[in-house]
Amino acid sequence: xxxxxxxxxxxxxxxxxxxxxxxxxxxxxxxxxxxxxxxxxxxxxxxxxxxxxxxxxxxxxxxxxxxx
Amino acid sequence: xxxxxxxxxxxxxxxxxxxxxxxxxxxxxxxxxxxxxxxxxxxxxxxxxxxxxxxxxxxxxxxxxxxxxxxxxxxxxxxxxxxxxxxxxxxxxxxxxxxxxxxxxxxxxxxxxxxxxxxxxxxxxxxxxxxxxxxxxxx
Numbered sequence: 001x002x003x004x005x006x007x008x009x010x011x012x013x014x015x016x017x018x019x020x021x022x023x024x025x026x027x028x029x030x031x032x033x034x035x036x037x038x039x040x041x042x043x044x045x046x047x048x049x050x051x052x053x054x055x056x057x058x059x060x061x062x063x064x065x066x067x068x
Numbered sequence: 069x070x071x072x073x074x075x076x077x078x079x080x081x082x083x084x085x086x087x088x089x090x091x092x093x094x095x096x097x098x099x100x101x102x103x104x105x106x107x108x109x110x111x112x113x114x115x116x117x118x119x120x121x122x123x124x125x126x127x128x129x130x131x132x133x134x135x136x137x138x139x140x141x142x143x144x145x146x147x148x149x150x151x152x153x154x155x156x157x158x159x160x161x162x163x164x165x166x167x168x169x170x171x172x173x174x175x176x177x178x179x180x181x182x183x184x185x186x187x188x189x190x191x192x193x194x195x196x197x198x199x200x201x202x203x204x205x206x207x
Binding site: 031044 | 135136138139140141143202203204
């Protein structure tokens with residue numbers, strides 16, 4: 001699953017730590033999600049989307065690999 | 069969302085990690101002390117003491133909370149317990165095979181509860197640390 005967290009963070013002028021504090025996880029977790037190493041739970045994905053005031057599917061998108 | 073139930077595993081505070089590290093040098097000192105006080109001490113017994121203490125040490129480490137215990141760490145913890153158990157089964161299988169090839173029997177006195185608990189907790193700890201390391205590695 002790909003995501004646009006890095007872009008949205010830049011748009012909202014937020015560091016990884018700022019976003020991590022807003023959604024109550026570690027900076028490392030945000031870094032891992034951005035890098036595609038960790039797929040967040042639905043709750044966390046919704047929280048992140050809410051910070052950016054966007055629908056969740058605007059921040060997280062499925063890839064072909066997810067259907068294999 | 070609140071999903072507290074009897075299945076929830078309470079984790080120890082982070083400070084317990086320091087206490088857990090005491091269990092690693094302690095049995096070695098104890099075994100050296102035993103060897104001096106009683107030179108006829110059975111080496112297998114000494115090994116069991118070490119396995120027992122290390123099993124407790126790794127057990128405490130596995131049940132101690134990280135500084136930030138978020139959902140990624142919880143998923144690492146779940147994966148570590150599953151992977152640790154999987155490695156234990158294969159590891160014990162390999163030990164039994166080696167034992168069979170060397171001594172013509174599958175079981176051995178060395179397969180004690182202390183050894184099994186030590187290996188299980190070691191594998192769980194290793195699987196958890198590998199995941200934490202991989203998550204910290206640069207993208």
